[in-house]
Amino acid sequence: MRRIRKRLAAEVKALRGANAEAVIHKLNPIVRGWAAYYRSAVSSRIFHALDAYVWKLVYKWATHTHPNKPKHWVTLKFPLGPGQRVFTLRG
Secondary structure (H helix, E strand, O other): HHHHHHHHHHHHHOOOOOOOOHHHHHHHEEEHHHHHHHOOOOOHHHHHHHHHHHHHHHHHHHHHHHOOOOOHHHHOOOOOOOOOOOOOOOO
């Protein structure tokens, strides 16, 4: 778990300033590959913890990308709630 968290943090940090589509295309294969590899051995508690961690990373990325916007605007623009697997982009 520590290794995937470090890798995700490094990827998000490298993508500061990139658009949302680039972040999604970079993180999606990493998370899906990790989940596919560990799906038979890891409990749902670990998957939920990773989901919450990815949400936190993406939220931090979004607030960094839009520093002059209020937090509620960021959550409306990038609706990715905990437990939600689809990242919906709005115009």
